[in-house]
């Protein structure tokens with residue numbers, strides 16, 4: 509496909525997305541209906557579409573309309589590409605620009621939520637949560653996320669994993685966020701098929717997600733309940749550091765890949781049915797459901813689908829989860845609460861309210877990671893239960 513044909517395909521996909529379909533579903537459908545497109549074409553179209561989804565408002569402003577055509581036009585202008593080289597009207601290319609599409613705007617004159625690609629209602633929450641960093645952090649969410657791997661300490665070291673990947677042509681560099689983190693610099697699309705991955709030397713995991721696990725300072729034999737285990741990314745990292753992990757999730761199906769992932773990683777993780785978590789754990793960890801605002805580089809749809817009522821609902825669920833897990837911590841043990849959110853309502857404020865309403869707990873550590881550190885945005889609070897705590 510020519511560059512112009514790829515942009516035309518992206519216009520079609522974006523129109524379907526703006527019409528309400530999920531981005532991944534539209535991309536899959538487009539590929540099925542256009543089998544002539546090779547893997548390089550599909551990857552290029554995907555990149556165009558995801559860039560436009562991340563930069564929806566600024567591209568729409570630059571392109572003059574919030575349509576697939578407007579987003580693609582705005583994206584070309586943002587990248588400094590002359591749109592007339594793409595909008596040629598030749599076979600498979602988008603139609604030439606109309607006069608009305610030749611007007612351009614200066615992004616610097618646009619309101620903050622447009623310049624930083626955020627919904628209007630969310631901007632005050634972000635400003636309040638991030639202060640003067642709101643602009644730089646939300647701008648970082650407009651970029652593509654790097655691909656990070658976690659060296660699986662249950663099987664190897666970071667240096668050995670790096671060397672094994674390099675033998676397969678996958679180049680990486682250590683990342684400062686975690687002593688297990690590797691950032692892929694070449695060959696990211698080959699990782700999942702590589703021998704190093706298949707043999708469990710590495711896992712795909714964001715670097716800040718790894719840093720969250722590091723900050724839990726797990727020691728071998730520590731009894732950990734991962735209360736919101738989901739696909740098990742953090743459960744696997746905890747087990748690789750020697751913890752005795754019990755994985756729980758309100759939706760047991762979300763943990764269905766965990767046995768296979770644990771086998772590949774060479775670790776044991778006990779899975780329990782929803783609602784059957786016991787008590788007396790040294791550490792109870794809740795990687796809570798959240799807005800996902802720290803990971804909107806990877807899932808840009810999230811920032812447009814989150815609503816004020818949706819956020820309030822998430823905050824209620826997070827408070828309930830904190831109340832559910834607190835009694836499961838042994839006296840003198842720890843509770844850890846994490847989100848991949850940048851919003852104080854889901855993070856510090858949530859913990860402040862928990863400590864206010866729950867006797868017998870004190871905060872011992874708090875960590876905040878933002879995309880400016882390289883990985884996704886994450887929040888972690890670690891609390892300690894008093895040895896003679898008044899919890900039931």
Ligand SMILES: C[S@@+](CC[C@H](N)C(=O)[O-])C[C@H]1O[C@@H](n2cnc3c(N)ncnc32)[C@H](O)[C@@H]1O
Nearest residue numbers: 736737738739740741742757758759795796797
């Ligand atoms: C952020 S994801 C977990 C990601 C996972 N820890 C990882 O590292 O791959 C949050 C998980 O919380 C689960 N969840 C939502 N509400 C819950 C609740 N009330 N109790 C337990 N789990 C819950 C969701 O099903 C989801 O799998």
